[in-house]
Amino acid sequence: MLSHPVYIERATASFQSAENGFVFAEPDYKVWIKNANMRRRMSRMVRMGVATGMECLDGITEPIDAILTATGYGCLTDTEIFMNSFLDTDEQQPSPSSFIQSTFNTIGAQLAILTDNHQYNNTYVHRGFSFESALADAISLLAEGDARKVLAGATDEMTPTLNTLLGRMGNWKHYAPGEGAAFFLLSSTPPEQTPAIIIQDIEMITGDYTKEELQHLADNFIAKHGIQTAKFISPDSYKCFCGEYPTSTSFALWMACKAPELFKTGLPIVICNSFLKNHSFILLRSTL
Amino acid sequence: MTALKQELKEALIDTLHLEDITPEEIEDAAPLFGDEGLGLDSIDALEIILILERNYGIRIEKPSEGKEIFYSIQTLADYISEHRKK
Amino acid sequence: MNVCITGIGCISGIGNDVEAHLQAFRQGKSGLGKVTLFPTNHHVPVSEVKLSNEGLKERLGLPSSKVYSRTSLLGLSAAHEALKDSGVTINSGLRIGLISSTSTGGMDVSENHYPTFRENPTKGHLRYFATHDAGDSTEKIADHLGITGMRTTISTACSSAANSLLLAARLIRQGILDVAIAGGTDALCKFTLNGFASLMILDNEPCRPFDNTRAGLNLGEGAGYVVLQSEATIKRKPYATLSGYANANDAYHQTASSAEGTGAFLAMKAALCRAGVSPSQVDYINGHGTGTPNNDASESTAINRLFEGNIPPFSSTKAFTGHTLGAAGGIEAVFSVLSIEYGILYPNLNFSTPMEENGMIPVLTYKEGEQIENVLSNSFGFGGNNTSLLFQRYKSTLC
Numbered sequence: 001m002l003s004h005p006v007y008i009e010r011a012t013a014s015f016q017s018a019e020n021g022f023v024f025a026e027p028d029y030k031v032w033i034k035n036a037n038m039r040r041r042m043s044r045m046v047r048m049g050v051a052t053g054m055e056c057l058d059g060i061t062e063p064i065d066a067i068l069t070a071t072g073y074g075c076l077t078d079t080e081i082f083m084n085s086f087l088d089t090d091e092q093q094p095s096p097s098s099f100i101q102s103t104f105n106t107i108g109a110q111l112a113i114l115t116d117n118h119q120y121n122n123t124y125v126h127r128g129f130s131f132e133s134a135l136a137d138a139i140s141l142l143a144e145g146d147a148r149k150v151l152a153g154a155t156d157e158m159t160p161t162l163n164t165l166l167g168r169m170g171n172w173k174h175y176a177p178g179e180g181a182a183f184f185l186l187s188s189t190p191p192e193q194t195p196a197i198i199i200q201d202i203e204m205i206t207g208d209y210t211k212e213e214l215q216h217l218a219d220n221f222i223a224k225h226g227i228q229t230a231k232f233i234s235p236d237s238y239k240c241f242c243g244e245y246p247t248s249t250s251f252a253l254w255m256a257c258k259a260p261e262l263f264k265t266g267l268p269i270v271i272c273n274s275f276l277k278n279h280s281f282i283l284l285r286s287t288l
Numbered sequence: 289m290t291a292l293k294q295e296l297k298e299a300l301i302d303t304l305h306l307e308d309i310t311p312e313e314i315e316d317a318a319p320l321f322g323d324e325g326l327g328l329d330s331i332d333a334l335e336i337i338l339i340l341e342r343n344y345g346i347r348i349e350k351p352s353e354g355k356e357i358f359y360s361i362q363t364l365a366d367y368i369s370e371h372r373k374k
Numbered sequence: 375m376n377v378c379i380t381g382i383g384c385i386s387g388i389g390n391d392v393e394a395h396l397q398a399f400r401q402g403k404s405g406l407g408k409v410t411l412f413p414t415n416h417h418v419p420v421s422e423v424k425l426s427n428e429g430l431k432e433r434l435g436l437p438s439s440k441v442y443s444r445t446s447l448l449g450l451s452a453a454h455e456a457l458k459d460s461g462v463t464i465n466s467g468l469r470i471g472l473i474s475s476t477s478t479g480g481m482d483v484s485e486n487h488y489p490t491f492r493e494n495p496t497k498g499h500l501r502y503f504a505t506h507d508a509g510d511s512t513e514k515i516a517d518h519l520g521i522t523g524m525r526t527t528i529s530t531a532c533s534s535a536a537n538s539l540l541l542a543a544r545l546i547r548q549g550i551l552d553v554a555i556a557g558g559t560d561a562l563c564k565f566t567l568n569g570f571a572s573l574m575i576l577d578n579e580p581c582r583p584f585d586n587t588r589a590g591l592n593l594g595e596g597a598g599y600v601v602l603q604s605e606a607t608i609k610r611k612p613y614a615t616l617s618g619y620a621n622a623n624d625a626y627h628q629t630a631s632s633a634e635g636t637g638a639f640l641a642m643k644a645a646l647c648r649a650g651v652s653p654s655q656v657d658y659i660n661g662h663g664t665g666t667p668n669n670d671a672s673e674s675t676a677i678n679r680l681f682e683g684n685i686p687p688f689s690s691t692k693a694f695t696g697h698t699l700g701a702a703g704g705i706e707a708v709f710s711v712l713s714i715e716y717g718i719l720y721p722n723l724n725f726s727t728p729m730e731e732n733g734m735i736p737v738l739t740y741k742e743g744e745q746i747e748n749v750l751s752n753s754f755g756f757g758g759n760n761t762s763l764l765f766q767r768y769k770s771t772l773c
Contacts, residue, residue, distance in 0.1 A: 037327040040305040067623075073507055074529070079565075083488055086568040091415040093342060096334040099569035100628050100756065104477070104508065104529035109757025112623040118640055121623040121759055122537055125479075126527035127509035133526040140544055164495045165503050204524060206516070277513070330630055334574060351574055 004143035006199045009191040011257035012056040013182035013250070014048050015242065022241040022255060024180060027051035032058075038110065041097055043077045048181045049107035049155030050114070056151060056183040057115060064185075065147030066120040068137050069108040070130035070154040072246020072275075077159050078102040107155055120147070128275025129204050130154060131247040132282065135186075136202050142188040153183030154247035171244065175235075178243020182250035184257075195288035197257055200225060200268065203281040214279060218270060221281050230268045230283070238271075249273045249280060256284055263288055293365045299339050304332050316362045325360075333358055345373030376605040376771050377543045378612035381460025381555075383452040384708040386596030386695040387421030390433075391455055392708065396716070399740055404694050404723055406580050406592055409567070411444075412486075416567055418576045421594035421696030423448060434518075441501045443480035444595075446511040449559030452597035452704070453515045457555055460601035461610055464520040468552040468607055471524035473542045474512040474599075475534035475558035477700030480505035482563040511559055524551065529700065531755030532662070533621070534558050535598065536703030536763055540619040542602045552607045557599030557704030566699065567593060573629065581665030581697075583690035584674060584736050586727040591664040594696020598704030600711065605772060614714045614749075617766040618649030624758030630668055635676030637760035638662075642680050642750060645762035651748050656686045656764075658713055660706050660720070661736075662752040663690020664697050669754065674734050689737040693723035703753035703761065710749040710765045717744040 016025040032051035033039045042050065049069065057064065078101040086094040100106075105123035112121050120141065124133035131154035141147040158179040166172065190196055203221045215232075222230050233252060242251035252271045256262055262269055263286035271282040297311035306326070319325035321333070328336075333351050336358055340346040346368065348354050357367045385391065387405020388398035398405070405421035423430075430447040431438055434454065442450075453472070464470065484506040491498035504510070509527050516525040524545075528537045535558025542554035560566075570576050570593060577590035602616060622644060624637030631638070646653060662673055670690075677685060691709055698705055712718055722736035749765045 036307050037329075040307050041331070072509070082569065082572075083485060083565065084492075085572075086564065087489060087492075091564075091568055091571070093338050094568040094572040095338070096331055096569075096572040099572050100331060102569075103531050103756050105531060105755070105757045105759060106628070108530075109623070109628060109759065112625045112758060113627070116625050118623050118625050118637065120621045121530070121757070122528060122541070122621065123530050124526060125508035125529040126512060126525070127507060129509070129526050136526075137541060140541075140548055140550065143548060144544065161491070161495075165491075165500065168496075169500050169504070204526075206513070206522070206525060329627065331628070334572065337574075 004139055006139050006142050007187045007190055008184055008197045008199065008257055009187045010056055010185040011254045012052050013254040014052055014180045015251060015254065017258065027055060035114065038114065041101060043075055043101055045075050045077060045155055045157035046101060046106050046110065050110045052181040053111045053151060053153055053183045054114060056185050060185065062149055064117055064119065064149050064151050066141050066150040067108050067111050067117060068122050068134040068150060068152040069105065070124045070134040070247055071104060072127055072130045072156050073162065074104045074125060075102050075106060076157060076162055080159065080161055127246055128273060128278030128280060131250045132202050132204050132280045135199065138186050139199065142186065148188055150186045151183060152186055153181065154250035155181040156245040156247050175239045175244035178245045178248060180242055180251050182254040184253065190287065195260065195286045198285050198287065200283040200285055205279045206277050208277060209279065218272060218281050222270060222283065225283065227268055230270045231262065231265060233269060233271045235273055246275055249282060253282065289365060289369065292368060293361050296361055296364055299343065303335050303339060314361060317360050319360055320358060344368050346371050375547055376615045377546050378603050378605055378608050378768060379600050379614050379616060379711055380603050380608055380610055380612050381456040381601030382613065382708045382711055383455025383459060384596065384598040384705050385423055385448055385451045386698060386705055387423060387594050388694050390425060396712065398694065399720060402721065402740060404580065405594065406696060411562055412564055414564060414567060416571050418578055419580050419592045420562055421592065422562055423595055441483065441505055442514065443505045443511060444482045444561035445476055445478055445480060445559050446514040448561055448595065448597040449474060449511045449515050450518055452557065452559065453519060453555055453599040456599040456601050457519055462553055462601060469523050470521055470553040471551045472512060472516045472521045473526055473528065473538040473554055473556045474515060475528040475538045475700050476508050476511050476560055477529055477531050477534055478560050478563055478566055479508035480510050481565045482561040485564050530759040531757060532699050532702055533753040533755035533759045533761040534700035534703065536753035536761035537621060539600065539616060539703065539707055539763055540621060540761060543616045543619050546602055546604050552604050554602045555599055556602060557597065557707065558701040559597035560595055560698055560700040562593055562595035575666045577665060580724050581693050582724040583663035583665045583692055583722055584670050584729060584734060585725050586729045588665045588667060588670060591666050591692065592696045594698040596695060596698045596705055597701050598708045600707050612768045613711045614765045615768050616763060618645035618651065618764030620644030620648060621761045624760060626758055629756050631672035631754065633672060633675065635672040637758050638673050638676035638752065638754060639679050641760040641762040642676065642752065645750065645764045649764040649766060651764060653681045654684060656748050656750050657746045658719055658749045659686055659688035660710050660749065660751045661688050661690045662754040663692055665692060673752065674729060674732055678732055685734060687719050687737045689720050689722035691720050706751050707763060710751045713749050714746050714765060714767050716742050717746050718742050719744055
């Protein structure tokens with residue numbers, strides 16, 4: 001159990017509000033990644049993550065003490081381009097740029113270079129726990145007092161190959177294929193603007209559970225915080241906007257930040273997710 | 289030679305994804321690497337080695353050998369015309 | 375509070391368990407040889423684990439019909455050894471987590487089946503793609519060991535496993551976990567072999583870390599895990615403590631390290647600072663020392679800067695194991711712990727000529743029985759991701 005509350009100071013995402021909710025919106029890459037020489041080598045996924053992260057840091061003058069990124073699948077486009085480059089040339093001319101950019105920590109690394117940040121930089125790649133792990137790391141850093149401000153975010157891309165393979169595996173029965181980036185500036189102290197949203201705790205559970213069992217686990221989770229009732233945000237209520245991808249809870253968290261009416265009842269909020277055997281709960285409350 | 293230089297500029301723009309740059313904007317004598325020139329780096333040098341191998345049959349074994357050859361479009365074109373195998 | 379290391383496990387080209395590694399070091403036996411795991415046009419030395427996937431499965435008692443990536447099998451071997459060594463039982467009521475790392479994930483399986491899929495996207499067995507993601511090996515290890523608590527995967531290229539140990543230590547110190555199995559695993563595959571070939575940093579000869587004539591790295595494969603425990607929960611005398619840890623970013627270039635070794639310097643300095651150890655108290659440095667001109671120049675500059683000329687014995691063990699990428703930090707954590715346990719200084723194989731710019735000479739012969747209190751282990755990855763860990767002889771803080 002994580003005991004230290006963490007304030008969300010800012011939230012950015014590759015999505016925007018629309019008439020009936022939220023829609024995917026590609027960031028303006030030239031605005032957020034001004035250095036053309038760094039931008040040109042980035043795949044769409046890297047651009048999406050880096051631009052969303054840069055937007056989250058826009059105008060922030062205080063030092064950022066850590067950069068944490070998450071992805072469930074990593075940079076698949078570059079992975080495939082590189083694989084094709086050595087298959088097509090019988091290993092004679094594999095392409096270095098795509099190999100480098102296929103590395104999981106590319107987004108975190110590019111953010112460090114663009115902001116000249118020499119601090120702690122880590123990347124989580126674990127299915128339905130990728131973003132949750134980055135958040136848990138952020139909370140631990142802030143609790144330790146080693147960090148006062150942390151940038152944490154997640155990015156996943158949909159590619160034709162992934163779409164086909166997961167489609168064949170039956171993954172699109174409940175939700176449409178999704179992708180996106182969302183970044184958060186987290187702080188150990190309350191931000192100036194109110195109401196602020198606090199991440200109270202995160203739970204990650206693995207196993208085969210029925211819906212009822214999961215609800216029971218969620219109830220136990222909030223009970224640990226002395227909470228009897230909460231508003232549960234089910235996967236259905238956010239995946240209808242962002243689609244299905246391993247780090248979709250990053251969208252759900254962004255959505256919670258953009259829809260303060262969710263907190264109107266005064267009840268804490270729990271973002272629920274299930275991805276394969278990974279189940280997670282993120283407990284939020286508002287300072288309202 | 290002019291045709292070769294034009295060809296090289298187009299290959300660089302295409303392979304290195306140089307955005308918003310036309311072949312005309314790349315000067316023959318301007319440095320390709322570093323901040324004064326096009327701002328290419330060590331990874332671009334590896335891509336240029338592949339262009340040389342693929343398009344002109346020239347093999348460069350170590351990136352360090354390419355340092356002077358890759359200085360500018362002019363030096364690159366000079367080297368290619370002397371050593372090309374295709 | 376001490377974070378104690380109570381279990382160790384590793385597998386690499388020089389041995390299938392910790393004991394075999396000790397034997398290989400004593401005999402000065404390198405794991406480098408030809409690529410035999412798959413056909414390739416790259417004729418470079420690599421350090422392969424000397425067991426087939428079937429052999430690994432048999433050793434672990436796994437069904438031969440089920441698909442396991444080689445990355446998973448290597449990880450299972452080492453993590454299993456570490457947990458057994460620690461004497462920790464899973465159902466002991468302790469909060470036990472698995473923090474694993476990998477850079478290739480199940481690539482060794484998917485790269486073999488991708489060509490079929492590429493020909494015809496309706497073909498290719500799906501089970502061969504279900505192990506592709508980096509989380510798969512961690513899930514397999516956690517399930518096999520029966521770990522029901524926290525599980526996660528870190529992937530920061532060649533510093534991955536060191537970052538797993540770092541997170542584990544912090545979570546134990548904060549009382550979030552009682553026990554953590556932390557480390558990394560990576561199988562040799564065509565993808566990484568071609569990747570490093572494309573960067574032109576593979577040496578055609580056995581690698582020569584920190585040598586003036588060094589011309590690149592040799593790839594390896596393997597896994598290394600340690601069991602970390604809060605001091606309050608230990609049942610056996612720990613091997614050592616993980617007293618210092620730090621990650622810093624070079625923020626210079628996606629692959630190249632800065633000439634000044636900024637990230638490396640900051641990571642080493644902060645790790646020592648957290649442990650409360652001064653540079654003069656470090657008895658051995660297990661360097662990242664890949665053998666590439668860039669890494670070794672940058673790392674030795676950073677070492678020189680931090681130790682101001684009083685450089686302790688240092689070496690790279692990569693000429694033994696090859697560069698095992700996301701597993702390196704885990705395997706070398708095991709070596710660091712063994713260094714304290716047996717007083718070992720590891721030789722830096724294939725060294726003959728000191729680097730022109732600094733004249734630094736690494737440990738050249740195997741030594742055992744030295745007095746080793748503090749060992750610094752470096753793991754540096756792409757994206758300027760630099761991590762240093764400080765292992766220390768165990769001194770009880772319990773009364």
